[in-house]
Amino acid sequence: xxxxxxxxxxxxxxxxxxxxxxxxxxxxxxxxxxxxxxxxxxxxxxxxxxxxxxxxxxxxxxxxxxxxxxxxxxxxxxxxxxxxxxxxxxxxxxxxxxxxxxxxxxxxxxxxxxxxxxxxxxxxxxxxxxxxxxxxxxxxxxxxxxxxxxxxxxxxxxxxxxxxxxxxxxxxxxxxxxxxxxxxxxxxxxxxxxxxxxxxxxxxxxxxxxxxxxxxxxxxxxxxxxxxxxxxxxxxxxxxxxxxxxxxxxxxxxxxxxxxxxxxxxxxxxxxxxxxxxxxxxxxxxxxxxxxxxxxxxxxxxxxxxxxxxxxxxxxxxxxxxxxxxxxxxxxxxxxxxxxxxxxxxxxxxxxxxxxxxxxxxxxxxxxxxxxxxxxxxxxxxxxxxxxxxxxxxxxxxxxxxxxx
Numbered sequence: 079x080x081x082x083x084x085x086x087x088x089x090x091x092x093x094x095x096x097x098x099x100x101x102x103x104x105x106x107x108x109x110x111x112x113x114x115x116x117x118x119x120x121x122x123x124x125x126x127x128x129x130x131x132x133x134x135x136x137x138x139x140x141x142x143x144x145x146x147x148x149x150x151x152x153x154x155x156x157x158x159x160x161x162x163x164x165x166x167x168x169x170x171x172x173x174x175x176x177x178x179x180x181x182x183x184x185x186x187x188x189x190x191x192x193x194x195x196x197x198x199x200x201x202x203x204x205x206x207x208x209x210x211x212x213x214x215x216x217x218x219x220x221x222x223x224x225x226x227x228x229x230x231x232x233x234x235x236x237x238x239x240x241x242x243x244x245x246x247x248x249x250x251x252x253x254x255x256x257x258x259x260x261x262x263x264x265x266x267x268x269x270x271x272x273x274x275x276x277x278x279x280x281x282x283x284x285x286x287x288x289x290x291x292x293x294x295x296x297x298x299x300x301x302x303x304x305x306x307x308x309x310x311x312x313x314x315x316x317x318x319x320x321x322x323x324x325x326x327x328x329x330x331x332x333x334x335x336x337x338x339x340x341x342x343x344x345x346x347x348x349x350x351x352x353x354x355x356x357x358x359x360x361x362x363x364x365x366x367x368x369x370x371x372x373x374x375x376x377x378x379x380x381x382x383x384x385x386x387x388x389x390x391x392x393x394x395x396x397x398x399x400x401x402x403x404x405x406x407x408x409x410x411x412x413x414x415x416x417x418x419x420x421x422x423x424x425x426x427x428x429x430x431x432x433x434x435x436x437x438x439x440x441x442x443x444x445x446x447x448x449x450x451x452x453x454x455x456x457x458x459x460x461x462x463x464x465x466x467x468x469x470x471x472x473x474x475x476x477x478x479x480x481x482x483x
Contacts (some may be wrong), residue, residue, distance in 0.1 A: 079370065080461045084108065091431040092155045093469045098247050098457035099412055101280060105364075107302055110362035114355045121351055123328055137354060140361035141344070147364050148202040148283045148294065150311055157317070157347045158357055163193040164323075165242075165295035165310035168198035168347060169272060172320035173293075173312075174239070177270075180206035181239045185262070187212040187220055187253075188447050189246040192440040194274045198241065212242075212445060217401050218249045220355045222258050226263075234265050241272040244284070248441050248455065249400040250410035252278065254411055255289055263290075270316075276300055280409055281379060284374050292316060298356060303363035307356035310347070324349040365443070374455040375460050382458050383409045386467050393471070395478065399448055409458035412439070415477050420452040426480060427454075427473040434470075 080086050085094075094102060114136070120127075122134040138153075145153040159165045178184075184198050188211050201207055210228065215221030220242075225234075240262050243250045255273060262269050272293040275284050280301035286294060293316070307315035312320070322329060322340060329349040331339040340346045341474040367375070384406045390398045391410065399412040415423050424436035436444045437456045445451060456470055 080463070082106070082366075083461050086461070089431070093430075093432040094464045095456040095458060095462070095466065095470060096433045097280075097459035098277060098300070098408075098455065099464075100305065101302050101459055102461060103304070103359075104302055104366050104403075106366050107304070107359045107362045111304060111355045111359045112173070114358045118358075119355075122354060123345070134356065136253045137357055140357050143364055144309055147368075148279075148309075151287075152314055153174050154343050155277075155311055155314050155317065157312070157344050158352050159295075159308040159310050159347075160306055160353070161297045161299070161308035162274060163308075165308050165344050166193055166272070166274065167197050168310055168311070168320075168323045169295075170201050171323045172347075173270070173316060174198075174201050174207075174301075175205065176319070176321055178205060178207050178238055181236060182207050182239075183232075184209050185212060185225065185237055185240040185242075186210070187222075187242050188214050189218075189220065189441070189444050190243050191247055191274065192245060192442070193276075194241055194272075195443065208236075211443065214249075214444075217250050217403070218246075218290075218399070219401075220251075220253055220258070222261060237262065237266060237269055239270045239272065241258040242274065244275040244278040245408050246400075246444075247277050247410065247475070248412045248439050248444055248453070250407040250412075251401060251413060252282075252408060254406070255291075259290055269302050275318050277408060277410075280367075281372075282376060286311060289454065298360040298363065301363055302358040302366055304353070304359035306353045307360050309360075310373070314343065319346070320347075322346050322349065323426055326350065349357050370460065378460055379409050379458060380404060382462060382464065382467060383407065385464050386411055386456075386458075386470075389467060389471050396474065399450075399453055409462075410455065410458070412453045412455045414450065414453050415474060416481065418477060418481050420454045422481075423454045423474075423477050426477045429472070430469065430473045430476070432470055432473045 080224040083102045085102050118133050119131040120129040122137050141156050142153045145156050212220050212222050273291045275296045279296040294311040299305040327350045395416040396416045401407050420436035438453045
């Protein structure tokens with residue numbers, strides 16, 4: 079599959095191990111964006127001329143494609159955003175401010191990305207909701223049942239929202255969402271569930287109906303698509319009662335000098351001109367993933383995960399932050415080489431054209447739990463090989479050699 083990605087032809091020595099941050103793009107996606115600009119470029123929902131109608135049809139066809147991809151009941155439940163971050167902010171502002179009150183509880187976790195923490199911190203400051211972070215327990219898994227002991231003396235019915243990552247962008251842990259959601263629904267069937275699926279949608283099938291969540295977000299750029307595009311899924315009845323986060327342009331039915339009436343969903347949440355070519359590219363990315371097939375992707379990645387974990391097991395002076403078992407984890411490997419600063423490790427690897435990420439990975443609360451300021455992360459995708467893993471460990475050996483001397 080590596081041959082489908084032109085960046086590896088441009089840089090034949092590149093060992094790209096930063097797909098958790100953003101994925102590379104197959105020629106199929108690049109062509110889709112190019113063809114839109116070359117053959118279909120026009121604004122949508124506004125023109126009655128052929129070019130505009132064609133662009134609108136393409137755009138709305140991708141909405142249907144996304145809804146089927148995650149098994150939503152209605153395409154109107156799909157809102158195109160700039161990314162998962164904006165999508166969570168839409169929920170925090172449009173649903174949270176309208177439905178939560180002071181001292182209501184929001185459940186997060188210690189492994190969440192900043193995008194699923196900061197919007198709720200702001201809501202805490204603005205309306206006084208309380209936040210509780212599920213702790214990380216044995217083998218880097220969420221100890222979600224601790225909620226009972228931690229909430230002694232508190233009213234569990236005050237829990238109104240559970241907002242969790244499907245998989246950690248640092249630890250690689252895939253959370254057992256179906257059992258976690260059921261656990262909280264048993265506490266209160268009215269609890270709303272938001273899932274940050276930015277890390278899982280590129281790698282495993284995600285089915286809204288099986289998860290039984292109320293909101294789900296993900297980003298295009300992590301799943302082979304263009305940057306600047308994301309998806310918010312929300313139940314239709316919730317969207318219809320939410321307030322829009324950004325207003326103006328065509329997201330209205332009527333405007334006077336005194337008032338405005340919002341358009342129906344999904345238009346109500348898509349103010350301004352969307353990233354049209356990005357949405358078209360997202361559609362092509364979904365097409366590519368479906369062409370390859372998740373079964374093949376998971377088989378390939380599982381083989382690489384087992385291979386990499388075995389390599390880490392053999393290393394001395396390397397700390398791996400994440401499960402050493404290949405089950406229920408993504409190909410995300412966060413590690414430290416002795417006491418060498420993560421930026422130094424990354425720079426030395428870069429000299430051998432090995433691209434990894436270093437720092438706190440937008441997960442500073444997790445870094446606090448792990449008692450580190452930053453770590454190195456290598457993450458794989460369908461274009462990686464065992465040779466890439468070998469090169470990574472050759473680079474790590476060079477790091478050890480330099481800092482030993």
